[in-house]
Amino acid sequence: MFGFELTDYDKKVYEEEIDGFVPKNIIDVHTHVYTMASKKPSKGPKYWPSRVAEDNSIEDINQTYADLFPNQKVVPVIFGNPGGYLDVANAYCSEKSKEFGYPALFLSHFNDSAEFLEEQVIKGGFQGLKPYLNSCKAGVVGKDAEIYDFLPPEHLKVADKYGWKIILHISRVDRLKDPKNIKTLMEIEQKYPNVKLIVAHIGRAYAPEDLGNAFDTLKHTKNMMFDFCANTLPEATETCINAVGTKRIFFGSDLPIAKMRMYRIVENGYYINVVPRGLYGDVSNAEHMRETDEKNVTNFMYEIIRGFKKTVNKLGLTKADVEDIMCNNAANLFNVKF
Numbered sequence: 201m202f203g204f205e206l207t208d209y210d211k212k213v214y215e216e217e218i219d220g221f222v223p224k225n226i227i228d229v230h231t232h233v234y235t236m237a238s239k240k241p242s243k244g245p246k247y248w249p250s251r252v253a254e255d256n257s258i259e260d261i262n263q264t265y266a267d268l269f270p271n272q273k274v275v276p277v278i279f280g281n282p283g284g285y286l287d288v289a290n291a292y293c294s295e296k297s298k299e300f301g302y303p304a305l306f307l308s309h310f311n312d313s314a315e316f317l318e319e320q321v322i323k324g325g326f327q328g329l330k331p332y333l334n335s336c337k338a339g340v341v342g343k344d345a346e347i348y349d350f351l352p353p354e355h356l357k358v359a360d361k362y363g364w365k366i367i368l369h370i371s372r373v374d375r376l377k378d379p380k381n382i383k384t385l386m387e388i389e390q391k392y393p394n395v396k397l398i399v400a401h402i403g404r405a406y407a408p409e410d411l412g413n414a415f416d417t418l419k420h421t422k423n424m425m426f427d428f429c430a431n432t433l434p435e436a437t438e439t440c441i442n443a444v445g446t447k448r449i450f451f452g453s454d455l456p457i458a459k460m461r462m463y464r465i466v467e468n469g470y471y472i473n474v475v476p477r478g479l480y481g482d483v484s485n486a487e488h489m490r491e492t493d494e495k496n497v498t499n500f501m502y503e504i505i506r507g508f509k510k511t512v513n514k515l516g517l518t519k520a521d522v523e524d525i526m527c528n529n530a531a532n533l534f535n536v537k538f
Contacts, residue, residue, distance in 0.1 A: 201253065203263035204459055209496040218502055219271055221509055223523040225538045226269065227530035230367060230400060230429035230452030231276040233258055233293055238284040251480040253456035258296040261455055268501055275536050276455070279305040279367075282332035294324035303534040305330040305367060310337040310350050314358040321364065327534060328365030328396065329355065345371045347384040353391075360392040365533065367427070369400045376403025377412025389421050396533060398425045398450065402436045409469035411439055419443035425533075430454035430500070432464045432507035438514060446517065450533075451508070451526040458501040473500075 206214070236255050258278070265274040278297060280289025286307045297304035306326040308317060317329070329351075333342040336350035347370060359366055370385075372378045381403070388397055403426070405411045418424065421444065428437050429452030440449055460480075462473045474492050475483065483489040512522060530536065 201459065202260055204267040204499065206267060207498075210498050210502070213498045213502050213506075214268070214270075217509070218269075218505055221512075221522065222269070222272060222505065223519075223527050224272055225527045225531075226272050226274045226451065227277065227527050227534070227536055228265075228274055228453050228455070229277045229398065229427050229450040229530050229534075231261060231278050231455045232256055232281050233261055233276070233278040233296060234281040234284060234289050235292060238281055238288040238292065240284050251486075252460045256456035258300060258302075262300075264455060264459065268499070273538060275302060275538075277303045277305065277367075277452075277530070277534060279330040280307050282307055282330065283334055286335070290320070290324065290326075294326065298325055303327050303536065305365065307332065307335070308351075308355060309335040310352060312355070314354045317355060318358050318362075321362075328367075329359060330367050331355070332369055333371040343371055343373070346380055347371075347388075356388060356392045356395060360394045363394045363396065365396040365398065367398045367400050370403055374412070375410045376405045376414045377410060382414055382417050385424065386417065386421070389424050393423060395423075396425070397423065398427055400427055400429055400452070401431050401454075402426050402428050402433075402440050405436045405439075406431060406433055406464070406471040407466040407469045408433070408435045411436065415439050415443035424448065425450065425529075427452040428504065428508060430457060430504065432500075432503045433466070434507050434510040434514070437508050437511040441511065441515060441517075446521045446524055447529055449525055450530050451504075453501050453504060455501075458499065458504065460500040461497050462500055463497060463503050 233256055235257055261276055278293050280293050286309060290307055293304045304326050305328050306321050308329045308331045331351040333345045333350050336342055336345040340349045370381050372381060425448040426440050427450040462475045465472050465474060471488060472490050473488055474490050476497050477491040477493055483491055
């Protein structure tokens with residue numbers, strides 16, 4: 201699907217809930233931009249994000265923003281598909297970043313040397329790194345990887361040298377509340393103070409149980425930042441803002457998966473994406489998916505904003521706070537001018 205075809209219900213949600221809430225300028229700090237050329241052949245059943253879109257070209261993402269936010273200007277921070285061919289994905293993002301002026305991050309691999317990263321990031325015009333758990337050291341399964349298994353100290357040292365941004369998707373079953381993850385995040389904060397670290401998805405805290413007491417420790421950070429990309433949970437944004445304030449949190453979508461027509465529920469500490477029946481094929485064995493016969497189901501992008509809006513209302517945040525979180529914080533960090 202090129203762009204996003206809105207239903208009457210989508211238009212109603214936008215007009216009544218989104219348009220008057222979001223600022224005129226938006227920065228989406230977490231987007232995957234790639235073509236089929238960078239995709240590896242899939243093996244086994246499709247995990248739910250791969251059911252939404254086969255690719256997401258720069259033209260596609262621009263059209264998606266035009267469809268979903270007709271009264272706003274949206275600038276994405278772009279990087280490729282971490283499950284694909286990294287060299288092809290990075291080359292495409294470098295080219296499109298220079299063409300459109302969008303900030304871009306370099307997809308790194310554990311095996312990359314510091315010298316290689318230094319050369320590629322500078323030559324490609326990237327502002328930093330996007331490590332991912334699938335690009336970890338040999339012998340480690342991505343879902344079990346500790347942070348240093350895919351973001352080693354060698355990479356952090358060169359990132360600290362240049363003050364690079366890093367968007368980090370943490371791994372392990374317990375996500376944000378995992379003690380090893382928290383310990384490593386605090387070590388990065390202390391040892392590499394020039395690294396601009398953004399913890400993606402608020403540490404993948406998609407259910408209240410995922411939060412644990414992580415922010416009892418993380419509230420003591422001074423530099424660490426968070427995005428609520430693909431996160432619809434009000435408790436997550438609320439807890440994060442209460443801990444670190446409104447200047448260290450960013451809006452992100454995780455496009456193209458934010459095109460998904462869905463809403464999210466939580467059962468027994470487990471998040472479930474509820475989708476229209478038949479839209480994404482047979483989901484009977486698909487983790488985190490459930491079908492519904494409801495007619496009025498909007499898109500993931502609007503659901504992320506709906507969840508954030510609940511936090512804004514509960515905490516009594518101001519319009520200026522919303523502008524900071526959805527635009528100004530990222531504009532200052534990534535040097536974006538509107």
